Amino acid sequence: MESLQPIKRASLHGTVVERLRDLITEGHVPPGEKINEKALCEAYGVSRTPLREALKVLASEGLVTLTPNRGATVAEITERDLDEVFPILMALEGLAGEAACARMSDAAIRQLRVLQDEMEGHYEAGDRAAYFQTNQAIHEAILEGCENQTLIATHRALAGRVRRARYLANMSPARWKQAVEEHAAILWAIEARDGARTAQLLREHLSNKRETLRG
Amino acid sequence: MESLQPIKRASLHGTVVERLRDLITEGHVPPGEKINEKALCEAYGVSRTPLREALKVLASEGLVTLTPNRGATVAEITERDLDEVFPILMALEGLAGEAACARMSDAAIRQLRVLQDEMEGHYEAGDRAAYFQTNQAIHEAILEGCENQTLIATHRALAGRVRRARYLANMSPARWKQAVEEHAAILWAIEARDGARTAQLLREHLSNKRETLRG
DNA sequence: ATAATGAATTTTGTATGCAAATTCAAATCC
DNA sequence: GGATTTGAATTTGCATACAAAATTCATTAT
Numbered sequence: 001m002e003s004l005q006p007i008k009r010a011s012l013h014g015t016v017v018e019r020l021r022d023l024i025t026e027g028h029v030p031p032g033e034k035i036n037e038k039a040l041c042e043a044y045g046v047s048r049t050p051l052r053e054a055l056k057v058l059a060s061e062g063l064v065t066l067t068p069n070r071g072a073t074v075a076e077i078t079e080r081d082l083d084e085v086f087p088i089l090m091a092l093e094g095l096a097g098e099a100a101c102a103r104m105s106d107a108a109i110r111q112l113r114v115l116q117d118e119m120e121g122h123y124e125a126g127d128r129a130a131y132f133q134t135n136q137a138i139h140e141a142i143l144e145g146c147e148n149q150t151l152i153a154t155h156r157a158l159a160g161r162v163r164r165a166r167y168l169a170n171m172s173p174a175r176w177k178q179a180v181e182e183h184a185a186i187l188w189a190i191e192a193r194d195g196a197r198t199a200q201l202l203r204e205h206l207s208n209k210r211e212t213l214r215g
Numbered sequence: 216m217e218s219l220q221p222i223k224r225a226s227l228h229g230t231v232v233e234r235l236r237d238l239i240t241e242g243h244v245p246p247g248e249k250i251n252e253k254a255l256c257e258a259y260g261v262s263r264t265p266l267r268e269a270l271k272v273l274a275s276e277g278l279v280t281l282t283p284n285r286g287a288t289v290a291e292i293t294e295r296d297l298d299e300v301f302p303i304l305m306a307l308e309g310l311a312g313e314a315a316c317a318r319m320s321d322a323a324i325r326q327l328r329v330l331q332d333e334m335e336g337h338y339e340a341g342d343r344a345a346y347f348q349t350n351q352a353i354h355e356a357i358l359e360g361c362e363n364q365t366l367i368a369t370h371r372a373l374a375g376r377v378r379r380a381r382y383l384a385n386m387s388p389a390r391w392k393q394a395v396e397e398h399a400a401i402l403w404a405i406e407a408r409d410g411a412r413t414a415q416l417l418r419e420h421l422s423n424k425r426e427t428l429r430g
Numbered sequence: 431a432t433a434a435t436g437a438a439t440t441t442t443g444t445a446t447g448c449a450a451a452t453t454c455a456a457a458t459c460c
Numbered sequence: 461g462g463a464t465t466t467g468a469a470t471t472t473g474c475a476t477a478c479a480a481a482a483t484t485c486a487t488t489a490t
Contacts, residue, residue, distance in 0.1 A: 011283050047445045053271045060272045068226050069451050069472060084365040091306040150299040262475045284481050
């Protein structure tokens with residue numbers, strides 16, 4: 001019975017963390033931008049205490065930079081950061097893909113196929129925003145498939161840091177086509193439950209993604 | 216000139232984060248233990264504000280559990296947590312070992328040899344505490360060697376969660392001997408700058424470590 | 431004796447207050 | 461005119477205050 005579930009009382013600081021995290025990872029606040037506590041407090045209608053707690057958490061996630069006595073800024077993403085993060089994402093997604101092949105239900109894999117078809121539709125239509133979103137959903141679904149909450153959380157934190165960079169990057173038509181094909185191959189490997197191949201393809205896919213982001 | 220370096224003004228909450236993190240990862244506070252804010256405030260001589268900010272950060276690192284309106288407890292480590300964390304640590308340390316082989320200076324590798332000899336000395340002497348500490352230092356030195364700050368930070372956060380478990384586990388004499396031998400092999404691979412082999416050996420070493428913790 | 435009730439106490443979550451540091455700009459000097 | 465100084469206005473960091481929730485504990489009812 002749903003009515004017997006514990007009522008989720010969202011704490012203010014928790015809500016603020018989520019709102020701010022979305023704001024930053026979705027790219028609505030440019031990197032390097034100063035975060036004014038007072039202004040944000042008024043915008044959200046909360047006092048400085050929960051806001052500052054949220055900023056500390058986001059700083060530990062690497063989304064904001066805290067400078068003593070100077071407050072918070074949205075963290076910048078350097079080329080070096082991308083060089084650091086992508087090898088880790090490759091390792092993590094490879095690991096997740098391998099586990100997902102072993103653990104995902106057939107139904108979950110069919111759902112992945114639905115997403116893939118949907119994404120190919122966005123590609124055909126040339127809808128970059130929708131493509132990007134479905135792409136994101138596919139990567140997350142594979143991660144969910146590994147059923148390792150720690151891996152999911154670790155990946156999410158790192159992926160969040162570079163999501164903005166991926167938003168901004170506009171792929172060439174050739175690269176876009178290639179990316180869709182890579183995704184198709186990944187899905188075949190998953191449907192065949194070939195863990196090693198899935199891992200390998202995911203790593204290559206991410207490696208290529210890194211190259212398209214290179215400035 | 217040292218006198219011209221910026222004076223590092225440690226923020227209170229940052230200091231509290233470090234102190235509390237050590238307290239928990241070193242196992243001085245048992246998992247599940249309730250964290251009383253008032254008591255900790257008095258012990259550290261700080262007010263609740265910086266302490267609570269620190270707790271939020273540690274919660275996002277997975278070291279403490281925050282329950283709405285009920286405060287903080289030291290996070291428990293379940294077998295399932297270990298099953299989740301170790302595969303990730305294997306992937307991360309493998310990645311770090313591979314990079315370290317390519318990037319570490321000869322001097323740094325010689326320093327690693329010093330640590331290895333030191334650790335073998337502790338093994339001969341049967342000094343588990345000292346062995347554990349040097350062991351830790353070796354793993355950290357390899358991580359440092361990869362020169363990937365993001366990888367170092369990600370690894371540190373995950374390793375911190377299971378450090379307590381490793382403290383508690385007492386290896387059998389046979390397993391202890393094997394662990395020392397594994398470390399020797401890892402160092403040979405690093406000295407030969409054989410990245411692939413180093414990665415492989417590190418993953419196996421961690422996999423074995425996981426097995427000794429089981430039960 | 432045990433369980434249930436509810437008032438007193440403690441603890442938590444958020445807001446506010448205050449001192450120190452930083453920023454910005456007008457005023458000063460070269 | 462441009463650089464430098466100085467002081468008011470912000471802004472930050474920490475402490476404290478207060479309301480809501482949870483816990484404790486004595487009291488009552490079964």
